[in-house]
Amino acid sequence: MSGPTRRRRRTDPVAPVGSRSGVENVVITAVRSVTVAAASLVELAGLSG
Secondary structure, three states: OHHHHHHHOOOOOOOOHHHOOHHHHHHHHHHHHHHHHHHHHHHHHHHHO
8 A cells, every 4th residue: 555655745855857747847947047037137237236
């Protein structure tokens, strides 16, 4: 009975990247790009201001 119980855990930090859903990958990519954009905006604001 340990098999099904183990499979039910959705937030498993040991899970490989390939097992992630497409939505998760999209969210991660969006967060990364937003973070990069915010960092560059802060740099531009610091240089101009």
